[in-house]
Amino acid sequence: MLDNLTNRLAKVVKTLRGQARLTEDNISDMLREVRMALLEADVALPVVKELINRIKEKAIGQEVIGSLTPGQALVGVVNAELTAIMGGSQATLSFATQPPAIILMAGLQGAGKTTTVGKLAKFLKEKHKKKVLTVSCDVYRPAAITQLQTVTGQAGAEFFPSTIDQKPVDIALAAIDHAKRHYFDVLLVDTAGRLAIDEQMMEEIKQLHTAVNPIETLFVVDAMLGQDAVNTARAFNEALPLTGIVLTKLDGDSRGGAALSVRHITGKPIKFTGVGEKLTGLDEFHPDRMASRILGMGDILSLVEDARNMVDEEKARDFADKLKKG
Numbered sequence: 001m002l003d004n005l006t007n008r009l010a011k012v013v014k015t016l017r018g019q020a021r022l023t024e025d026n027i028s029d030m031l032r033e034v035r036m037a038l039l040e041a042d043v044a045l046p047v048v049k050e051l052i053n054r055i056k057e058k059a060i061g062q063e064v065i066g067s068l069t070p071g072q073a074l075v076g077v078v079n080a081e082l083t084a085i086m087g088g089s090q091a092t093l094s095f096a097t098q099p100p101a102i103i104l105m106a107g108l109q110g111a112g113k114t115t116t117v118g119k120l121a122k123f124l125k126e127k128h129k130k131k132v133l134t135v136s137c138d139v140y141r142p143a144a145i146t147q148l149q150t151v152t153g154q155a156g157a158e159f160f161p162s163t164i165d166q167k168p169v170d171i172a173l174a175a176i177d178h179a180k181r182h183y184f185d186v187l188l189v190d191t192a193g194r195l196a197i198d199e200q201m202m203e204e205i206k207q208l209h210t211a212v213n214p215i216e217t218l219f220v221v222d223a224m225l226g227q228d229a230v231n232t233a234r235a236f237n238e239a240l241p242l243t244g245i246v247l248t249k250l251d252g253d254s255r256g257g258a259a260l261s262v263r264h265i266t267g268k269p270i271k272f273t274g275v276g277e278k279l280t281g282l283d284e285f286h287p288d289r290m291a292s293r294i295l296g297m298g299d300i301l302s303l304v305e306d307a308r309n310m311v312d313e314e315k316a317r318d319f320a321d322k323l324k325k326g
Helices: 003-017 024-040 045-059 070-085 113-127 142-155 168-181 199-212 227-239 258-266 287-294 298-325
Strands: 101-106 132-136 158-160 186-190 216-222 244-248 270-274 282-284
Touching: 024 045, 024 070, 045 070, 045 258, 070 258, 070 287, 101 113, 101 199, 113 132, 113 142, 113 186, 113 244, 113 270, 113 282, 132 142, 132 168, 142 158, 158 168, 168 186, 168 199, 199 227, 216 227, 227 258, 244 258
Parallel strands: 101 186, 101 216, 132 158, 132 186, 216 244, 244 270
Antiparallel strands: 270 282
């Protein structure tokens, strides 16, 4: 999805690395290329302006001018500021509450919200060893309840049944009571989506949020919406106390600017990214890794990760051998 942006910026990075000496002219040329690449990728204009200003400020400072390898130093600046604009460091889920930890999922219809609930259930069960319960409060689309039941079963989690003749708040409160009595660690609450933002939808989800008081409120947004993704995220952020964002369809055919814009516009961290329909297609969001990939340094990053994994495996084998020897 970010191929075009990556290709443009990778060329800039390659050119910069070869620069033995940086001047105001070639820095300006570089910034112009970066600006055009970001705008073509549908990154929000305020984000582009701030990012360019921050890079320029660092580029003309001692960090770059005083470096023995100014081209590489400038690449470092671009990488650091790109990371910062997407949140700086990884943001994780909070479970700091009396169980069950309630996670409310919000978003428009078609964003992949229900599938994301299934993916998150699998992630929490397998990675965090949590006992997970899911419930659908979408009483407008009967297929949504059936779909959540299906993906929950595939994820190996448990499903709390609901019907379209119930009220969303009543469904959620009944699920919370069940989760408490059966000692669930996490309750994932799927909510109704709409084709567009409307007053009725926002009022309903506000009431639901007040009733369940979730520890996490995640907004699920389709990254393929481009600028509309940013506008939608802003509207939900104004209506709800969001704690994080899940960007779906990152493997789609779009320019990908939402990934760079939505964190900056809402002030809320991107916690997960989703690709495809398979329940394994959910990844924790790492701003530094995303920045490296965007700048065409993903291969280097992969080698580093492989090396780390090899070290971990070697340590594990050594430890196992010691245990066998007693």
